[in-house]
Amino acid sequence: MEKSIKFSNVSTHFYFDSSFKQVTKIADKKFLVVITDEHIFKAHPAVFKGLNVIVLKPGEEYKVQATVDEVIDTLIKMEADRKTVLVGVGGGVITDLTGYIASIYMRGIRFGFVPTSILALVDASIGGKNGIDVDRYKNLVGIIRQPSFILHDVAFLQSLPQNEWENGFAEIIKHACIKDAAMFKQLQQESLAGYQKDKKKLSSLIQRNALIKTKVVQKDEFEKGDRRLLNLGHTIGHALEKEYELMHGQAVAIGTTYACHISEQLRGFSQTADVVALLEQYQLPTYASFDKQKVFNGLKMDKKREQKEMNFVLLDKIGKGVVTPIRMQQLEKIINKL
């Protein structure tokens, strides 16, 4: 299925349930430069044959300026120009880097994504947030710019490690919590193994989630309101992720658990047990002990902070997230008491 979504400046064309081979129909091969990582490149060597490919080292630790410098040098050597189309084939690190580099190279060239992880398919590839980490601050530098296209090819999921599947389902559960109570129920009735076995069920779930995120972003591209809902679990999550050896989804799952508890205190939320049970059903961590002061210090540099307040995403009920400004002092107390 194809679908074109109009954002403020450009349209993003979605190729759902498609094949990577289509990219050479989207743009002429000679203008394409593919950016991917060693994992994807080694696991799927045939698909990259005959294409210009830049292969990066895998991992969040390479989502930094040094990698941007390196790719830009390579683009210069390739004589890439304003007709060049960058295509990021990989998880969120690759799509974030590709979108960022394409947005600043020659003041912006065309780019598209082929997300290869659940997390990237349902979340990271969508919404036009591109960027890099600086020191311990995730995505501190970046830009909002929509890709020209996003192409889904679930064949890439064959090489996805089990813990990356779990990682991706954290965002799916997050979408259910903030926007889709019906999907929350569906997830309660299914299992990760079930989705992994049934390609059709999986494709449909991916598409449903991609569209949840797309609609939220479309209504609020530059994050003045509703888009902030997508940050459920991410405020504490990001701070945890930098301090401890956690995957993004694990950090978000723990962050979501604590956001539920804060929601109990501040919004009268009463379904924490259901959320925790669903996260655990999908093999995600929920409660964890952490150095609260360290995590709070990390929070202080979160982009969602505005001087003395922070916009925190809480739940009124499953399927209804709400953005709530919390004063930093109050937040520090709440976190220390958790």
Next chain:
Amino acid sequence: MEKSIKFSNVSTHFYFDSSFKQVTKIADKKFLVVITDEHIFKAHPAVFKGLNVIVLKPGEEYKVQATVDEVIDTLIKMEADRKTVLVGVGGGVITDLTGYIASIYMRGIRFGFVPTSILALVDASIGGKNGIDVDRYKNLVGIIRQPSFILHDVAFLQSLPQNEWENGFAEIIKHACIKDAAMFKQLQQESLAGYQKDKKKLSSLIQRNALIKTKVVQKDEFEKGDRRLLNLGHTIGHALEKEYELMHGQAVAIGTTYACHISEQLRGFSQTADVVALLEQYQLPTYASFDKQKVFNGLKMDKKREQKEMNFVLLDKIGKGVVTPIRMQQLEKIINKL
């Protein structure tokens, strides 16, 4: 005089013939972070009192990623967040850096410019092109984003060296060539010394030029058509600037001279002598011997190149510029014959 100009996403508010003191009325002092260079900071110490200031080393050689990294580190230490407003006080290097950093820090914070050179007042501060140089490629990395405000305070011109005045007039003459035959005549009747002595005449000339550039940009913010006219003299100019020790205006003046000769060959232009005479009247260089092959190789990485062609700005007559695609092979021949 104040004037608000609407671009595609934001409006830029112009404060013509104003005073730097106004900035604290535009944004609260506690949210302001001023970026300037050592020259400006030392020449006008009083104006920066009580403000958060980041002082950079002066010169185009610092318009690079290392400086961006350094400023971002400082912003992190200052706990700058999304309410912070960056104000670039300086010439084109400072405004380019400030706009670029503000566009990528936390995915974009507000920024404004207080241009302190003729070049920055009439050209560099306007149009939202922000960026840095990479190796020998000028502005290879950057972004188009409009400032929230531009404030003119001609008091800063008191510390402007004589050669920087000449530098700025190269862009003023360029504007006359592509868009304003009447101003070309006015410039023929005046002199640099005359403008330097008469603050009112100067302010009026600056405002006229700022508005010429603004109108061209407004019609074509993302440079698909008319905006390219502003590149008169800049294609060869940029290549010369990187190879030789030239100021931007000098390089543009030489580039304009050669663009006139190419215009004779390809468009039947007949006023080269008038343009050359006016450039010389304002102490600008016109003819220069240079390594043609080196300059042509530099051209090949110009952002205006599109694979086998380059969009070159030529003149049909004074006051009427025209964008002309020239095949790279043909261009190489023409340049070698100049």
